[in-house]
Amino acid sequence: MTNDKLRILSGIQPTGRLHLGNLIGAVENWVELQKEHDCYFFIADYHALTTSYADTKNLKDDIRQVAIDLLAAGVAPEKAVLFKQSDVPEHAELHLLLSMLTPLSWLERVPSYKSKIEELKEKDLGTYGFLGYPVLQAADILIYKAREVPVGEDQLPHLELTREIARRFNNLYQDIFPEPKAALTRFPLLPGTDGRKMSKSYQNTIAISDPPEVVGKKVGVMVTDPARVRRQDPGHPDVCPVYQYYKIFAAKRQETVAKECRAAARGCVECKKELAQILNEYLAPIHAARIELEKEPKLLENILKNGAQRARLVAAATLAEAKQAIGLA
Ligand code: TRP
């Protein structure tokens, strides 16, 4: 029976194409988890609006592309429930209810709140919706009574807040929400091509849909060990972002690469060429799956519709329980 399985939920924002950081930090983990657990995965389009509300012309296409990326990367609709957040309006209604009992001070002290405003200075994020981002995320998680949430480390404060909100609800009304915990991935954060965290807003990403030439170009301009100026200088692989990629994508090669780098027996140019080839081989089956999915817009639509129907069964039941507990039913 599905109900003795561990319930797992995670979401991803449709802010452009998925990149290798998303794949390593989240999606690969989802693909593993779906084999054994009761998994709900969704495209967080409401969340995307909190920062992109002023420019939604690409939203529809971005949602479609993320769905294709997820499916091509191995999320399987027969194993996991895959849906789009706004197709399950129960998330929004629970968000409203939780917003009533969430103190402003809890939201103002979430670290990403101030840092994102700073980072995205060109946007006006002084909105009610943006402040409420973590309340919406809490609703996403609690509406499925999820026990585990596979996310990257950057999401830990959101998980902590979710637990606090659950506790507050349970204390005020009735004990309905289990406190979820984060399930971190085994990999550290994947650096972007400039060595900072890979992120859309830094424009340092390698998209999983990037064709081989683009991957080659992006890897070609990656930063390496800054102390290695000339080819004959010995390198320090541990501070080199290129080497981080070897650790994740070519574990079998990592020892040799490190040794050769330290002995100045390998140049950065050839090191990057080899890495580009490794990444392109890794991405080839995903690209093949993308091409097939691109041909089937109806199939894609049906997968998401179906997923939303299944998600709503659970979400509606929890919402009814929450309203009952509050005294609204
Ligand atoms: N905030 C998450 C991110 O930016 C996306 C997200 C929204 C999410 N709702 C969620 C992740 C619920 C896990 C659970 O990556």
Ligand code: SF4
């Ligand atoms: Fe980095 Fe490779 Fe150059 Fe060493 S040889 S510094 S690992 S790119």
